[in-house]
Amino acid sequence: MSDVLRSHGHRRVPLPPAEDTAAPHAPSHSPGTPHPGRSPTPPGGNGSPKKRDPFFDNAKYLAIVLVACGHAWQPLISDSRLAEAAYMFVYAFHMPAFIVVSGYFSRSFDMRADRLQRLITGVAVPYVIFEIAYTYFKRYADPDPGYPISLLDPWYLTWFLIALFIWRLTTPLWKVVRWPVPLALAIAVLASVSPDIGDDLDLQRVLQFLPFFVVGLVLKPEHFQLMRRREVRLLAIPVLAAGLVCAYWAAPRMKVSWLYHRDSVQELGYAAWTGPVMTLALFGCSMALTIAFLAWVPRREMWFTALGAGTLYGYLLHGFLAKGSRFWDWYDQEWLYTPWGAAVLTLAAAVIVTVLCTKPVQWMFRWAMEPKMAWAFRRDxxxxxxxxxxxxxxxxxxxxxxxxxxxxxxxxx
Missing domain, CATH: 1.20.5 (Single alpha-helices involved in coiled-coils or other helix-helix interfaces)
Structure with a gap:
């Protein structure tokens, strides 16, 4: 961990070292998902964990709010260029930001037994539980009762859990290769022009989002310290403004599906040569916006800092409301397509996901998100x-x- 830095007369608080635990994102102290912000027990210490760094909890909370807002805006984009531009702008960086932070806090992961157990209980088991729960919810809410349960075909938000599980298992590989980020980009490019990959385990998304995870793995505390510099924060303002302008320009010209990274270019109806071009271009844009976003994340304790520990709860639980709003035609109200209607939707989405990240909700659903399962493992x-x-x-x-x-x-x- 780097020493305390001073820049432009401001005292800089050092970032914690990476720990082995991933999420977008993650329950408060989940045994398998990352917990950006909580430092591991120091060597030779008294066994008490270090204080969580508020920066990462703030970043996770703000990112999950953007995720919920994006889902709330999605039904509006066909009728409003402004809504579509805002949707594309947010989708360009909210998941990349989550994935970069998850990668950063996966740097110390290895195949040690206790870490594998935490990966299973904190990622794999919640994936199974919520994949089944989402399937039964779809059967109940949608007129198609025959929708099958398939753990090989993630539905809606569960793709992130299976992706995180796969990325985490590959972490030792990225530690030994010489050029991890270029290699990950090459894999993403190849995936973008490979329609035969299919939908199993949502591998298109797993591979096309992989470079962001690998970037997180190679980041060091001093890279986050650079984002604290005043000149970086000032530069982030025109970067974010340019992103909004570009999104407004691209809204009627570019398919939103490019930002989902779930299809090959052939499935999107484009020539194969567009795969490398769009993969590299979107990666550059997403990284620039991610850095600009992180540059403006507060570094101090805020009223919402504690909620950052429950972002996986908000992420998975708000999906039932997001999908339910479509199944039950909540968007049939004409006033929702007005500017003030969009504002109400934005506020409602932010409030709902905030509530879903709170301690009472975590307590109610900890059995699904953070199961102990000591009975399932042999003692080392x-x-x-x-x-x-x-x-x-x-x-x-x-x-x-x-x-x-x-x-x-x-x-x-």
């Missing part, structure tokens, strides 16, 4: 060995002490 043999060694050491010391005392007594005698 090495851990048991360390425990036996620790218990044996005091007795050995006592025996040695008794031997020394006995020898001294014999000498005195």
């Amino acid at each position: 043999a090495a851990e048991l060995g360390r425990g036996r060694g620790a218990r044996a050491t005091p007795r050995a010391g006592e025996a040695a002490g008794e031997k020394r005392d006995g020898g001294k007594a014999a000498e005195r005698g």
